Amino acid sequence: MSALDLYPWQHEAWAQLLHDPARLPHALLLTGEPGIGKRRFAERLAAWFLCEAADKALAPCGVCEGCRWQLAGNHPDFRLLSPEEGEAEEGEEGAKAKKKSAIINVENVRELTDFVQLTSHRRGSRVTLVVPAETMNTAAANAFLKTLEEPPEGARFILVSNHWRRLLPTIRSRCRVFALPQPDEDVATSWLTAQGVVDPALHLAHTGGAPLAALDDAAAEWLPQRNSLLAHLGNPGALDVLAVATEFDRAKVDMALLVEWLQKWVHDLVSLGLSGKIRYYPDCREALARLAPRAAGMTAYAERLLEARKLAHHPLNARLVIESLLFDYLAALKSAGSPR
Template sequence: MVSEVELQAFGIAEGGKLPLPWLAAPLAQALAHARSHALLVQGPAGVGQFELALALAQSWLCEARLPGGMACGRCASCHLFHARSHPDFQFLVPDALRDALGLAPDEAEGSAEPKASKAKPSREIKVDAVRKMLSFAQVTAARGEAKVVLVYPAEALNTVAANALLKTLEEPAGKLRFVLASSAPEALLPTIRSRCQPVPLALPAQDLALAWLRERGLAAPEVLLAAAGGRPQEALQWSEEGIAAQSWTELPRRIARGEATALSDWPVPRAIAAMQRLAHDLLRMSHGAGPSYFPLEALPAVPRAAPGLHDWIAALKHAARHAEHPLNAGLLMESLVAQGQRAMHKARR
């Protein structure tokens, strides 16, 4: 999901300033070693795939590139890019991301028909959007540099849309270039992946991530960064949703006491993910390893034999499949917390 931070820093600013400091090296490497008209930025969510894809697109369209090929951030093309009005740039995005990206209603899905006011925005990239992109691709570049299509998230392409995109990926017209961004490249059609040059994006260095989070006012950022698995954008999003370092460190003890209210204000998917991370850390400790997501002092001691943890992990995995549409969120949370309490009680005995 695109955050407000991403929207405030849309692309490369003047002087080559990137919205995320850890993108400098992967951007330079991608620009230096790009050998294909289609790049696939791939890596864990929450580390800047969208921003890196934007930076690549802007750099290809820039009319006064800096040494190394990075966009200058100040030419007419860059100004159009920042305003989301560049005539040679187009998104392929799900309808559900349209508002977050500041796109007009008919720009995201390519449909000329108004959508029903009560219809839930689609999370898929549909074939209508691809067909509109094909019309865009056949027109000569307005500013003469290139034409660029950004597909985000690429795994949102449904099967029909992905197959419609394949032909253009194989034989792009003129100066047409693609940049796809995905946190789940394995979900893409193998034929899509085979036509793209991979651009890997790893977790950023901890010092860069912590400095970035501190600049945004996070208290004890190391706690939320660990909670988010080293993904700084996810840590920031958690903070914006009201999850503080203190509430995170208190969570194991509150679940051990059976307090379902500890998660009552959390979105169901986030609450289930938090319990999965707690169960993961407890399981690691039962095998003599250290925790990944919680501070060691926040966790109860766990013996090597902890059979109740496996049952809880299975229940959480099953619940995660329906996390977006639970039949009764309150009852689900009470049930999962109660199972966690039993698992932790058995583990301590």
């Protein structure tokens, strides 16, 4: 699959966006769920802006000078603004490893400003892709806003966001928001099957219907850890919090992942209790059904998980955080009734 190709579920959205190319805005904000291919869509749009074919119509030609530069990853009129690799640090084995930054900082944006003000090398558009846009910190967002407010002629900005409401309202107001829809289940299942995924429907469920996330889910090294956690959550009467917290701490499971698994479990508990539906873990229906009558105590716990998600990338002590989350889970179940 070429870097200029769309995923099968994106063609309708692409046609909708480009139905009147002359009216495309200078700044576009692509939104939608994680794992549905927003970045691929954005990269193709950037390539379309940079394509030099006179008859490019609704797709980059892929063979002109502009397309070849873009496919090679070194087009002089394209910039990617994204969290960058941090300073090298000593790993546990003494080897140097680079730690990826979680934010786009103001220095990154200032470098971008110089690029935007330059004359185009190829006498066309100058395109900036910002992904994920919500990772700009406050200083970076304010600096970026100044560029959006008075864009030089020919400057194009494509922002990609999983959580667009975290962006400054003033940035959102200066972009055309274009929401990419969730893929049709049949289309997503067929695509995953073609990628060699066994039981694609289950992995789609685990990821809320996002095909790219489902592809990662099917091949993830942490699947045994998630299965273990779900088994513990489904049998709270036998849950040994201290032992489980130690198990996950030793396994170095990413805290953000663990919190996400808990959030999805709580969502299914509440949803099953209210509507009889399960979104994420259909393979755990029996355990969820046993616990659903006690889901009334989960509202406050769900808010607790939201706070934990915000701090997941820098917990002070991972084992203690896991212990706290699991003890709170048991307490939430207990508040809605005694164990069966």
